[in-house]
Amino acid sequence: MSKLLLNLRNVAEDEADDVCALLDANGIAWYATQPSPMGISAGGIWVREDADHPRAKALMAVYQGERAQRVRAERAQALEDGSAETFASLLRRRPLYVLSTLLAMLLVASLVLLPFVLLR
Structure with missing residues (x-):
């Protein structure tokens, strides 16, 4: 086998x-x-x-x-x-991509934490 x-x-x-x-x-x-x-x-x-x-x-x-x-x-x-390739070199080369990815990560994290904030 x-x-x-x-x-x-x-x-x-x-x-x-x-x-x-x-x-x-x-x-x-x-x-x-x-x-x-x-x-x-x-x-x-x-x-x-x-x-x-x-x-x-x-x-x-x-x-x-x-x-x-x-x-x-x-x-x-x-x-x-x-x-x-480092974070800084990627930020210099593709700033819109990096910033939009960070914004999306922040949005997801805020949606995950929203129920805990509302239940206080």
């Missing part, structure tokens, strides 16, 4: 490609499911054989550790050279 190795929700496309290549390189049979059109299911990468699942999990642990170090180093470098 197949077992889920990686849920593809919030997974970058290059990471999914790397995982597929890693499984292929180690001779582990896998298949991928696509996300549902309504966004209920995010899709995933599945290992076909139960016996391969522990080995695939071990390979994933090593891969994710290496990827985490690499991505953190890239982020630190981007922050140092000023090319990383």
